[in-house]
Amino acid sequence: MKRIYLDHAATTAVDREVMQAMVPYFTERFGNASSLHTFGQDANRALASAREGVADALGADVEEIVFTSGGTESDNLALRGSLPGHKGHIITSSIEHPAILKTCRHLERLGCDVTYLPVDADGLVDPGDVESAITSETRLISVMHANNEIGTIQPVSEIGAIASDHGIPFHTDAVQSFGKTEIDVRKMNIDMLSLSSHKIYGPKGVGALYIRKGLKIEPLVYGGGHEMGIRAGTENVSGIVGFAKAVSLACERFESDTAHLVKLRDMLIDGVFGSIDDVFLNGHPTKRLPNNANMRFMFVEGEAMLMHLDIKGIAVSTGSACSSASLDPSHVLLALGISPEDVHGSIRFTHGRENTEEEIKYVLDMLPAIIEKLRAISPLTGK
Amino acid sequence: MEYSEKVMDHFLNPRNVGEIPDxxxxxxxxxxxxxDMTHVYIKVEDGRITDIKFKTFGCGAAIATGSMITELAVGKTLDEALAITRDDVADALDGLPPVKLHCSNLAADALYAAIRDYQAKNKDS
Known part of the structure; x- marks a missing residue:
C-alpha cells in the first residue's frame, strides 16, 4: 500500500545527500576530533566546517555554536545552564515543548520561580505580558519560535527587543521553525537558540545550541573540555556532518521548500473546510508554519481518526489523550481555551518536502468518509 | 497503539451501532x-435482552468494547448480562493494551446503566 507521511513535526527521513555526506565519517574518516594526528585533524576540520555552516545559517559566529544530542538537550542546557545556582526567575509560555516545561518544573522544585505566560486563542504570546512579568530577579526569558503542535509563530523579535532592553538573556526553541521561517539571531535579539537535526531531514541524536558570545552557561555534562568546555564528550562527527548538510540544504531550498509547503498546507485546509462540516483550525490563521495544518473535528476522537487514516496509509498525529503516553489531552490546545472534548478531536497534519499534491488529494478523498463513519457512531453528533 | 486483530475488526466494523428509538x-x-463515552440501548422481553445497540465517542478500544458488549449481551437474561465484567469484554477482544484497560473499557458499565434504567422503570411489574 501507498504510505503518506504527514507527521514531519515528529521526525523526518534523512535526505539522501545528508546520508551520503555522513557515510565516510563512520569508516575511513572515523577520527576523534580531539586527536592531534592526521585522523583526528581530518575529523576536526569536518567539525569546524559543520560549525561554520550552522553559524552562517543563523547569522551567528562559529564560536557561538555548541553541538548537542538534540533539541531536548539544547533546551535543558539553555535553561539549567543559565540558572546553575537554582535561584532566580524564568519567564516562559504555557505552550512550550515538554523539554522546556518539564525543565522549568524541575528548576521550580530546586528553588527557581517560573512564570508561565498565557496565550491567546490563536496561540500567540503577548510581548506586553512578557514585559509585565519581568522582575528584578528575572534571569531568563524562553519563548519558542514556532509551536510544534499548532504551528503558531511567536513574535520573537518583539520579545527579543524587550529582553534586550531589560538586559535579560532571551532563549528560543527553534526546533520546528528552522528551515521554514527566517531566522537571524542578531536582528531578532536572540541570545540562545535550540536546533534539532532530525526535524530537518538530518539524523536523529544531534542538534545545537547557539549561545551569544559573553553569555555564561554552566555545562550539564563535565569531561574532556569539548565544545568550548560547555558540552563534554567526544563529538558525534558523522551526526554533526549530517546535521550541517541538512542545514545547508534547508538554506539552499528555503524559497522552494516554503512555497511548496504553503501550497500543500492551504490545499489541505481549504479542502477539509470545503468537504467536512463542524471543523475548526487550531492555531493562528496566518502566523503559522508553512507545513502545519492542525484541525479539530467535532464529535469524534483523535486516536480513532488517526487509526482509520493509518489503515489508509496516512500517518498523522493527534492532541487526544488516548494517543499520549501520559493520557493527558494536549496542554497546548487546552491553553488556547479549547474544551477538552474538542481537544480529543484534534488532528495534526505536518507535511514535508517530499509530499505531493496528489498525496494531499488522496487525504482529501479519504477523510470525509472516515469522519462521517465515526460521527455516525458518536453519541455527541447532533447533540 | 498495538491492538489485537479482534479489536481492529470491531473498531473498523462495529456491530449494532445506533440507537433504539423506543x-x-x-x-x-x-x-x-x-x-471516552459509551451509550447503550436495550430492548427486554421476558427478562431477556432481545435487542441492543450502542454509540461511542472515543478511541479505537472504546469503540471496539462498545461493539463487543452488544454481542456478549444479546439473548442474555438481565442477571447474566449484569455478570459480564470489563475483563470479559477485554478477553472477548483477545485483550486490550494495558493503558486502555482502565480508561477505554466502558461498555460493561454502560450496559449496567441501561439495565438499571430498565429495572427502575419496571419496579412495580
Whole structure:
C-alpha cells in the first residue's frame, strides 16, 4: 500500500545527500576530533566546517555554536545552564515543548520561580505580558519560535527587543521553525537558540545550541573540555556532518521548500473546510508554519481518526489523550481555551518536502468518509 | 497503539451501532471530557435482552468494547448480562493494551446503566 507521511513535526527521513555526506565519517574518516594526528585533524576540520555552516545559517559566529544530542538537550542546557545556582526567575509560555516545561518544573522544585505566560486563542504570546512579568530577579526569558503542535509563530523579535532592553538573556526553541521561517539571531535579539537535526531531514541524536558570545552557561555534562568546555564528550562527527548538510540544504531550498509547503498546507485546509462540516483550525490563521495544518473535528476522537487514516496509509498525529503516553489531552490546545472534548478531536497534519499534491488529494478523498463513519457512531453528533 | 486483530475488526466494523428509538432501557458511561463515552440501548422481553445497540465517542478500544458488549449481551437474561465484567469484554477482544484497560473499557458499565434504567422503570411489574 501507498504510505503518506504527514507527521514531519515528529521526525523526518534523512535526505539522501545528508546520508551520503555522513557515510565516510563512520569508516575511513572515523577520527576523534580531539586527536592531534592526521585522523583526528581530518575529523576536526569536518567539525569546524559543520560549525561554520550552522553559524552562517543563523547569522551567528562559529564560536557561538555548541553541538548537542538534540533539541531536548539544547533546551535543558539553555535553561539549567543559565540558572546553575537554582535561584532566580524564568519567564516562559504555557505552550512550550515538554523539554522546556518539564525543565522549568524541575528548576521550580530546586528553588527557581517560573512564570508561565498565557496565550491567546490563536496561540500567540503577548510581548506586553512578557514585559509585565519581568522582575528584578528575572534571569531568563524562553519563548519558542514556532509551536510544534499548532504551528503558531511567536513574535520573537518583539520579545527579543524587550529582553534586550531589560538586559535579560532571551532563549528560543527553534526546533520546528528552522528551515521554514527566517531566522537571524542578531536582528531578532536572540541570545540562545535550540536546533534539532532530525526535524530537518538530518539524523536523529544531534542538534545545537547557539549561545551569544559573553553569555555564561554552566555545562550539564563535565569531561574532556569539548565544545568550548560547555558540552563534554567526544563529538558525534558523522551526526554533526549530517546535521550541517541538512542545514545547508534547508538554506539552499528555503524559497522552494516554503512555497511548496504553503501550497500543500492551504490545499489541505481549504479542502477539509470545503468537504467536512463542524471543523475548526487550531492555531493562528496566518502566523503559522508553512507545513502545519492542525484541525479539530467535532464529535469524534483523535486516536480513532488517526487509526482509520493509518489503515489508509496516512500517518498523522493527534492532541487526544488516548494517543499520549501520559493520557493527558494536549496542554497546548487546552491553553488556547479549547474544551477538552474538542481537544480529543484534534488532528495534526505536518507535511514535508517530499509530499505531493496528489498525496494531499488522496487525504482529501479519504477523510470525509472516515469522519462521517465515526460521527455516525458518536453519541455527541447532533447533540 | 498495538491492538489485537479482534479489536481492529470491531473498531473498523462495529456491530449494532445506533440507537433504539423506543428502548426499554438506556444508559451511558464515561465522559467526553476524558475522551471516552459509551451509550447503550436495550430492548427486554421476558427478562431477556432481545435487542441492543450502542454509540461511542472515543478511541479505537472504546469503540471496539462498545461493539463487543452488544454481542456478549444479546439473548442474555438481565442477571447474566449484569455478570459480564470489563475483563470479559477485554478477553472477548483477545485483550486490550494495558493503558486502555482502565480508561477505554466502558461498555460493561454502560450496559449496567441501561439495565438499571430498565429495572427502575419496571419496579412495580
Amino acid at each position: 428502548p426499554d432501557g438506556s444508559g451511558e458511561f464515561g465522559n467526553p471530557v476524558c475522551g
